[in-house]
Amino acid sequence: MSPELIIAIIVTVVGASTPILIAALGELVVERSGVLNLGVEGMMLVGAITAFLVVFLTGNHYLAILLAAAAGVAASMIFGFLTLSLSANQTATGLALTIFGTGLSALAGQGYSARPVTLLGPLFPAELALHPIWRVLFGYSALVYFSFALVFAVWWFLKKSRAGLILRAVGENDLSAHSIGYSVIGVRYAAVAFGGAMAGIAGACFPLLLTPQWAERMTAGRGWIAVALVVFASWRPFRLLAGAYLFGLVMTMELYAKAGGGPLSAIPAELWAAMPYIATVVVLVLISIRRDASNNAPACLGKPFLPSN
Amino acid sequence: MQFRLEKRREPSKAMLYATPVVAVLLTMVVGAIIFSLIGFDGIGAVREIFFTPLTNAYKWQDLGVKAAPLIIIGVGLSIAYRANVWNIGAEGQYVMGGLAATWIALLTYGMSGWWILPLMVVAGIAGGALYASIPALLRTRLNVNEILTSLMLTYVSVQLIYYLVRAPWKDPMGMGFPQTRRFSADALLPNIFPGTIVHAGVPIAIVVALVAWFVMSRSVFGYQMKVVGAAPHAARYGGFSENKTIWLALLVSGALAGLAGALEVSGPFQRMVPGFPTNYGFTAIIVAFLGRLNPLGVIFGGIVIAITFVGGEVAQTSIGLSNAATGVFQAMMLFFLLAGDILVRYRIRRVVPQTAEARS
Numbered sequence: 001m002s003p004e005l006i007i008a009i010i011v012t013v014v015g016a017s018t019p020i021l022i023a024a025l026g027e028l029v030v031e032r033s034g035v036l037n038l039g040v041e042g043m044m045l046v047g048a049i050t051a052f053l054v055v056f057l058t059g060n061h062y063l064a065i066l067l068a069a070a071a072g073v074a075a076s077m078i079f080g081f082l083t084l085s086l087s088a089n090q091t092a093t094g095l096a097l098t099i100f101g102t103g104l105s106a107l108a109g110q111g112y113s114a115r116p117v118t119l120l121g122p123l124f125p126a127e128l129a130l131h132p133i134w135r136v137l138f139g140y141s142a143l144v145y146f147s148f149a150l151v152f153a154v155w156w157f158l159k160k161s162r163a164g165l166i167l168r169a170v171g172e173n174d175l176s177a178h179s180i181g182y183s184v185i186g187v188r189y190a191a192v193a194f195g196g197a198m199a200g201i202a203g204a205c206f207p208l209l210l211t212p213q214w215a216e217r218m219t220a221g222r223g224w225i226a227v228a229l230v231v232f233a234s235w236r237p238f239r240l241l242a243g244a245y246l247f248g249l250v251m252t253m254e255l256y257a258k259a260g261g262g263p264l265s266a267i268p269a270e271l272w273a274a275m276p277y278i279a280t281v282v283v284l285v286l287i288s289i290r291r292d293a294s295n296n297a298p299a300c301l302g303k304p305f306l307p308s309n
Numbered sequence: 310m311q312f313r314l315e316k317r318r319e320p321s322k323a324m325l326y327a328t329p330v331v332a333v334l335l336t337m338v339v340g341a342i343i344f345s346l347i348g349f350d351g352i353g354a355v356r357e358i359f360f361t362p363l364t365n366a367y368k369w370q371d372l373g374v375k376a377a378p379l380i381i382i383g384v385g386l387s388i389a390y391r392a393n394v395w396n397i398g399a400e401g402q403y404v405m406g407g408l409a410a411t412w413i414a415l416l417t418y419g420m421s422g423w424w425i426l427p428l429m430v431v432a433g434i435a436g437g438a439l440y441a442s443i444p445a446l447l448r449t450r451l452n453v454n455e456i457l458t459s460l461m462l463t464y465v466s467v468q469l470i471y472y473l474v475r476a477p478w479k480d481p482m483g484m485g486f487p488q489t490r491r492f493s494a495d496a497l498l499p500n501i502f503p504g505t506i507v508h509a510g511v512p513i514a515i516v517v518a519l520v521a522w523f524v525m526s527r528s529v530f531g532y533q534m535k536v537v538g539a540a541p542h543a544a545r546y547g548g549f550s551e552n553k554t555i556w557l558a559l560l561v562s563g564a565l566a567g568l569a570g571a572l573e574v575s576g577p578f579q580r581m582v583p584g585f586p587t588n589y590g591f592t593a594i595i596v597a598f599l600g601r602l603n604p605l606g607v608i609f610g611g612i613v614i615a616i617t618f619v620g621g622e623v624a625q626t627s628i629g630l631s632n633a634a635t636g637v638f639q640a641m642m643l644f645f646l647l648a649g650d651i652l653v654r655y656r657i658r659r660v661v662p663q664t665a666e667a668r669s
Contacts (some may be wrong), residue, residue, distance in 0.1 A: 038456065078644065088647040089457065091395055095594055096643040103636025110631040216633070221464050228457045270472035277464040282445075284458060288451040 007132045009252060016143055017248025019044070019096045019205035019219075021147045023226035024233070024240050026198025027156050031230055032158060033191035034171035034300035035083065038094025040199050041223030042101025045167050047203025049105040052117060055207065065143070065204050072200020073102055075191050080192040088306040094232040102217060109214045120208040143201070150198070155237040167191060171298035174305045184305045199223065221277065228280045232287055234296040241307040243283070250279050292298050312653040313498060317667060321653050325345075327647035329599050330608070331641035332351035334639045344634070351626045358620035358638060359560035361627075369506045371569030371619045372612065374577060377514040378403070378589045380611035384521045384604045393538040395457070398459025399446065400590025402437035406567025407574040408470065409436025411489060411581040414496040414574075415478060425495045430571045435491040437559045437567015440466065445559035449552040455559065467586050487579040488512055510572035514611070517565065522602035524639040534558065566590055569600040588627050595643045611631075 023040055032039050047068035054064035079097050082088040120141040128138040158164040169177045170187045178184050206218050225247060233239035254272035257265055312654065337355045340538055345351030362368045372385035382399050389396045396402075410429040417425050443462060474487045482490070498508045525531035537544040537554040545551065596614050600606030621635030 044424060082647050083643065086648050086651045088650055092594075092643070093647050095397060096640050096647065099591065099595065099636060100640030100644065103633050103638075103640055105424040107631050107635030107637055108342065111632065221460075224457065224460055228461070231457070268472050268476070270475070272466040273471075274465045274468035280461045281443075281453075281458050284453045285447060285451055288447075288453045 004132060007136055009256060010136055011139065012252045012255065013101045013245065013248040014140060015209055015248075016251045017244045018144050018147045018203040018209060020222055020226050020229065021241065022143075022150060022205065023199050023202035023223055024190040024229040024244060025147075025150050025237060026202070027227055028230050028233070028235060028237065028240060029154060029158070029167070029198075030191045030195035031301055032171045032235060032298055032306075033167050033188045034174060034298050034303065035188050035192055036090050036094065037076070037079055037083075037097070037192060037195055038091060038155040038227060039075070039079050039097025039101065040195070040226050041219060041221065042098035043072045043196050043199035044203035044206075044219045044223045045101045045217070046075045047072045047200030048206045048216060048218055049109045049129055049203075050200070050202035052112065052207040053108065053173070056112065056115060059118070061118075061208055062142075064208060065120075065201055068200040068204035069197040069202070071197040072198070072203065076192050076196025076199070079196075082187050083194070083304065084188050087306060088279045090302050090304070109216065111130070112214045113216070115213065117207060118213045119212045141209060146201070151237050151241045158237070162195040168298075171300055172242070174300045174303075188305070194244055202226070225276060225280055228284060231297075232283050234287065235298065236296075246283075247276055247279065250276050294302035311350065314651070315658045317654060317656055320645050321656075324649075324653040325601060328646055328653065329601060329609070332599070332642050332645035332649055335645045336638055339645075340638055340641055348435065349630060349634075350628050354624055354630050354634060357624035357627055357630070358635065360620075361623045362616045362619040365623075368619050368623070370502075370507045372615045373507050373511040375618045376608075376611040376615035377508075377510040378573055379593050379596045379614055380514040380607055381510075381517050381569040381572070382562075382566045382590055382593035383600060383607040383611055384518050385562035386593055387600060387602040387607050388521065388563040389558040390597060391533040391538045392554050393541070394448075394555050394562075395456045396444065396459050396559055396562045397456055397594060398441070398461075398590070399562060399593055400586055401459065401463030401591045402440045402563040402566035403570040404463070404466040404470060404586050405440040406433035406437035406570025407578075407585055408466075408570075409433050409567065410571035410607055411478070411492075414492040415489060417496060418493055420493065421495045423495070425493075426498065426575065429575055430494060430568065430601075433567045433571020433574075434564045435567065437543065437570060439565040440567070441559040441563020442556075445556050448559075449555050453488040455555075459559075463590070464659045470585055471476065471583055474583055478563075480580070487583055491580045492575065496575060497579055498572060503537065506577070510569075510571070510574040510576050512570075513572065515608065517568075518604045518608050525527065525604060530557070530641060556576050566593075570613065592639065595639050598643055598646055605638060612627040613642075 023044055027037065027040055050071040051064040051068040054067050075097065079093055082093045083090045120143060122139050123142045123145055124138040127135055148231045158168060166177070166182055167187055169183050170182060174184045203219060207214060229240060229247070232243045234269055254275060257267060257272055319437050332335055337359055339354045343351070346541050362372055382403060386396060386399055409432040413429045413432045440462060443458070444455040444458040447458050448455045457648040474489055478489045480486065481488045498510060500506065500508050501512065525534065533549045533554060537549055537551055541551060574585065578585060592614055595608055596610040599610030599613060617638055621632050624630040624634065625632055635655065
């Protein structure tokens with residue numbers, strides 16, 4: 001393999017991993033607060049269509065990212081209202097949100113499927129990334145650097161900040177947190193909104209970072225993989241980073257196996273396409289064999305908060 | 310004036326049955342308003358999606374054909390969800406059922422005999438149940454979350470169709486189209502009314518729902534499912550095995566999804582094509598909830614959702630509304646239903662604040 005090819009592969013892996021990483025970090029914070037939002041895929045699609053439409057109409061990529069985040073928050077608030085204020089079943093509501101986001105994005109994107117937009121360009125000036133080696137470090141768009149910063153930010157928030165401590169307390173023992181005087185519902189609303197914003201930005205990665213157009217269901221189950229990754233990472237941000245890149249690698253292998261000849265191209269294309277999903281199942285099995293994974297789950301995950309009973 | 314929620318001693322039966330109806334009505338009203346606000350013909354959309362399929366007698370056979378797989382899959386899911394087992398991969402089990410039936414149809418290609426179709430149906434049931442046994446095995450042995458595994462396997466099953474119809478099962482006379490041969494006559498599901506498209510799957514769906522209702526309300530199996538779902542601790546004291554319940558829930562819901570797959574491929578499709586996964590497995594989740602996780606209610610839920618499918622197609626041709634609008638309406642129904650659930654468990658009490666008295 002030539003160095004050029006290796007660098008091209010690295011750049012593709014980074015691109016494929018970024019949206020999963022951002023969405024999964026959002027979901028990690030949501031789950032740490034004790035809420036299971038299975039609507040990530042739907043919120044990502046809402047973010048993707050919003051970002052696409054904004055770029056298509058205004059050409060402003062950063063405005064697109066901002067509004068995609070806002071759209072993700074708006075979608076997440078439907079979930080928040082139903083599960084937190086009305087204590088509806090979280091699993092069912094999350095599924096409904098995914099169905100809703102899929103339909104809404106397809107409806108809003110009707111007639112735009114063949115219209116090209118431009119990708120978000122690199123953050124740093126092109127001179128910094130002239131040499132291939134430097135391109136690996138400085139050749140990406142702002143979304144990629146954002147995803148790295150987000151890993152540290154989420155880690156710091158959960159581990160070092162007072163607000164993060166409260167959030168974890170709410171996720172581990174909501175009744176105790178409530179009796180000390182913290183607003184369980186308020187904290188959870190904030191976490192769900194953050195998860196929505198991150199899912200929206202993750203969705204924006206698809207038209208802005210990967211394929212510069214709109215296609216129905218263009219997130220293709222990546223939101224679900226993000227949910228699985230949170231379990232894989234046993235609710236820890238740095239393990240999430242490793243997991244997201246593992247998946248980015250699996251997805252990228254598909255592209256290169258199809259393109260370059262050799263023994264890998266003998267494997268049917270459909271098996272490559274199925275690989276990320278098979279890998280998710282395998283990974284879930286592997287971590288469940290390892291003991292500590294399930295013990296680390298927030299104690300109140302998925303359970304409604306009912307202080308009056 | 311303020312309102313306060315007060316927990317009911319017992320869940321309200323009246324609210325339990327009223328909420329799905331209210332959810333459908335609210336979806337029509339709110340849907341018409343929202344669709345008008347975002348620049349569509351909102352009232353037209355609601356009229357075409359919810360009423361035309363009912364008023365136009367020609368559409369009734371469409372309704373039956375669309376409702377049948379939704380009811381069959383929805384019944385299975387309602388049993389699983391009752392047991393608190395979240396199989397959301399019914400779409401994949403439906404696909405595997407369809408593929409298993411296709412396999413038999415291709416093996417017996419050119420043969421004739423009454424046994425071919427029943428064999429396909431049995432293969433479909435086995436295919437769906439086997440595919441659902443993967444999440445069951447992983448959940449009971451390794452405590453792996455069945456939501457994620459059953460969903461991931463759906464994506465895998467769709468790729469399996471693409472592979473099979475592109476290579477080993479491809480129709481040699483198909484002019485390069487990725488699809489199997491059209492099945493022989495004895496591998497096709499008969500129509501029950503000549504001159505219509507209503508196939509034997511429609512009465513089968515009704516029978517499945519009735520049998521499931523009887524089993525769930527009258528047998529130990531049904532009791533076990535409900536107790537493990539509602540009160541796992543009590544169930545353990547009562548000697549019901551949680552693992553056995555998980556297995557049963559996944560096998561039954563997988564088998565029924567597989568049955569629906571076999572009926573669809575031998576009925577409306579008549580061959581395996583890449584477009585076989587039509588989201589029935591996902592939409593049946595809404596059907597199960599609209600039906601209140603009760604097999605008889607699922608018949609109602611299946612018909613309502615079938616109306617929106619048929620109506621969505623009508624709206625596409627008559628007022629140029631995208632098919633995606635159907636999904637938005639279906640999701641809205643589920644949102645309203647879940648929101649209404651609180652009225653089943655709580656009652657709204659008017660609270661007269663003290664300050665109001667002081668002022669008067």
